[in-house]
Amino acid sequence: MDARNVLRKKMRTARRALSPLQQKSAARNLLKQLKKAPQFRTAKHLALYLGNDGEIDPNEVAQWCWKQGKIIYLPVLHPLAHNRLWFVRYTPRTPLTKNCYGIAEPKSPYRSIRPAKALDTVLLPLVAFDTQGGRLGMGGGYYDRTFSFIRQFNLSKPRLIGLAHDFQKVEKLPVASWDVPLTLVVTDAAIYAPKNRL
Numbered sequence: 001m002d003a004r005n006v007l008r009k010k011m012r013t014a015r016r017a018l019s020p021l022q023q024k025s026a027a028r029n030l031l032k033q034l035k036k037a038p039q040f041r042t043a044k045h046l047a048l049y050l051g052n053d054g055e056i057d058p059n060e061v062a063q064w065c066w067k068q069g070k071i072i073y074l075p076v077l078h079p080l081a082h083n084r085l086w087f088v089r090y091t092p093r094t095p096l097t098k099n100c101y102g103i104a105e106p107k108s109p110y111r112s113i114r115p116a117k118a119l120d121t122v123l124l125p126l127v128a129f130d131t132q133g134g135r136l137g138m139g140g141g142y143y144d145r146t147f148s149f150i151r152q153f154n155l156s157k158p159r160l161i162g163l164a165h166d167f168q169k170v171e172k173l174p175v176a177s178w179d180v181p182l183t184l185v186v187t188d189a190a191i192y193a194p195k196n197r198l
Contacts, residue, residue, distance in 0.1 A: 003174060004136060011127045011136075011168055015054025018165070026165055027057040029188035031064055034123075037191055039159045039183060043121035045114060047073040047087050047158075050096075050104045055125045056163050056188065066092065073114050075142070076105045085146045087114045116146050119158040126162045126185075133181035133194035134173035135162050147180045159183040166190060 018026070034040045046065060051057035065072055073087035077099050088094075088105070089112040097107040116122075124143055128136040137143060147160060162182045166189040185192040 005139075007136060007170065008127050008139065012053060014167060015165060018054060023054075023057060026188040027060050030056055030058070030163060030186065031060045033186050033188065033191055034061060034161075035064075037161070037184060037186060039121055039161060040123075040186075043070065043159070045071050045073070045118065045120045046123065047075065047114075047119050047121070048123040049075060049125050051125075052103050056165050058123055058163060061123065062090070073119065074106055076110070077142075083141050083145050085116070085142050086110075087116060087119060088112070089114070116158065117149065121159045121161060122147070123161050123163050126164050126168065128168050128170050128173060129162050129164055129182070129185045129192070130170055130173045131185075131192045131194065132172070133183070133185075134175050134179065135182050135185075136173055141178070144178050144180050148178065151180050161186055163187075 040046075048058045048062060049055070051059065062072055072090045074090040075085040076088045078084040078086050088110045090106060091111075094111070095107040096104040099105050124135075126135045126137055147158070149155065150158070150160070160180065160182045162185040164185060164187050166187040169187070169192070181194065
C-alpha cells in the first residue's frame with residue numbers, strides 16, 4: 001500500500017470516529033470560517049457536496065447560501081464521460097438518489113446542469129491537504145479530471161476551495177502531475193491560502 005493509501009485510510013478512520021456532536025460543531029465553525037473568505041462570499045454560482053464518510057458537513061453552508069440568494073449545484077457522476085462530474089442545480093426541494101458509491105445526488109431528470117467552467121466557486125471534499133494547495137481525495141480522480149482545464153489553461157476560475165476538519169492537514173502531500181491545486185482550504189479552525197493561489 002503506497003503512502004497516499006496509508007494516509008487516506010488513517011484520515012478516513014479519524015473522520016468517522018467523530019461523534020455527531022463534534023461533527024455538528026465542526027459544521028458550524030466551518031461556516032464561520034468560510035464567511036471570512038471573499039472567494040466564497042462573492043460567488044453567485046456555487047457547487048458543494050453532501051457530507052459522507054465523516055467528511056465535514058456543508059449543510060449549514062448550503063442553508064446560508066440559499067438565504068443569501070446564491071445558486072447551488074451538486075456534483076453528479078457524468079453518465080457518459082468516465083470519472084467526470086456534472087453539476088446539477090440543488091434546492092431544498094431537489095429529490096435525491098444514491099449513486100453507485102452510496103453518495104446522495106440529484107435524481108434525474110435534472111432541473112438544470114451548469115458546466116464546470118461556468119461555476120464561480122466549488123467547495124469540494126478532501127481526505128487530506130497541505131498548505132501548498134495539495135489535496136488528497138478518495139482516489140477516483142473525479143474532481144481532478146473535471147477541473148483539469150484550470151491547470152491546462154492556467155485559469156483562476158472556478159475557484160476550488162477544499163473543505164476539511166483541521167486535523168486533516170499534513171505537512172506535505174505527494175503531488176501527481178494531474179492534481180489540480182486548490183485556491184484555498186477552509187476548515188473548522190482556519191483558512192489556508194497557498195501563496196501561489198491567492
